[in-house]
Amino acid sequence: MPPLSPASVVTTLRAAGCVFAEDEARLILSTARTPDELAAMVDRRVAGLPLEHVVGWAEFSGLRIAVEPGVFVPRRRTEFLVEQALAHAPDASVVVDLCCGSGAVGAALAAVLGRVELHAADIDPAAVRCARRNVVPYGGQVHAGDLFTALPDALRGRVDILAANVPYVPTGEVGLLPAEARDHEPLVALDGGTDGLAILREVATGAPDWLAPGGCLLVETSERQLPAAVEAFTRGGLETRSAYSEELYANVVIGVRAVGAVRS
Known part of the structure; x- marks a missing residue:
């Protein structure tokens, strides 16, 4: 041939x-x-x-x-989350990329911040393997496990940027996704539970114990889910705001641990 x-x-x-x-x-x-x-x-x-x-x-x-087969493909809209993180914490020294997938967010943050303590974590073994290829060149460490249980305990109260690109597609809508995502990306990276916010709520609840005073949690969500996502951050004790990019059609919720807040 x-x-x-x-x-x-x-x-x-x-x-x-x-x-x-x-x-x-x-x-x-x-x-x-x-x-x-x-x-x-x-x-x-x-x-x-x-x-x-x-x-x-x-x-x-x-x-x-x-990006390896079976690993969530980073979306261009998530670049807005990176931009918002850098705008809030341009001098961050400790960064965590939770639900990291390929580790794209952590790598992008480290590429700008320079010398930074970088950690990435995911529950999916393929993602963990792939993320190592992307964050180790920046001196990053990758951990396997479910959300905060994957992180070293020494990070508690020290994280300046906690980027968590959690799954936020409602379970009943996963089947409506384009075939490229539905058939070739892991369900754990897509399915966010009944209303799409189950993992987001877990992260919002646990984040204050890991953030440094003034540290921020950033999560991407849909426009429809935005009010409930903001409420979840506020219930978690975070000073909360949202940001929107018309160009990328991206919504990001930003929660900050108040400087005087007491860890649980």
């Missing part, structure tokens, strides 16, 4: 329903090292594998983040 030409790659991807076939073809062609690898990558994309899983990376906050 002769090697695939650039034009034939575009045609094949377009026929498979890829809306941005030309852009995807350029990425695949620039990534494949051999004709056989190119053919295999095109086949995987045609079969419905997310483009990021096909090429092995995703662009996020100007970084090339390694």
Whole structure:
């Protein structure tokens, strides 16, 4: 079989329903090292594998983040969470990326902050393995476990930025997600419980014990869920506000541990 030409790659991807076939073809062609690898990558994309899983990376906050099959793909809208974290704590020295997936958020924060104590954690073994590829170059540590139980106890009361990109899709709506997410990303990274806010509430309740005075918790949510998410942060004892990016269609809830607040 002769090697695939650039034009034939575009045609094949377009026929498979890829809306941005030309852009995807350029990425695949620039990534494949051999004709056989190119053919295999095109086949995987045609079969419905997310483009990021096909090429092995995703662009996020100007970084090339390694992404393995079966790991949640970082969304561009989550760059707004990173921006908000840096705006609130530009001098942060201790950063935690909870529900880290690929570790994209933690890596993006460390890339800007420089010398920082970085920790990332996830319950999914594939995510933990992938996150190590992305945060270890920044001196970060990756922990396996369920939310705060994964973190070293020495972090209590010391965290300046706690970024938690928790799952927030209501259980009944997971089946409505695009096939790329529904079929190829872990359910644990998507399903947020009955109303989509179960994990967010757990994080909001536990966060004050881990935040340093003035430290912030940041979580992404949907516009529909925003009022309930803000209420959960407030009930957790955090000084709460929200931010919205029209460009990225992103909603972020920011909760701050008051300087005089007493840890539980």
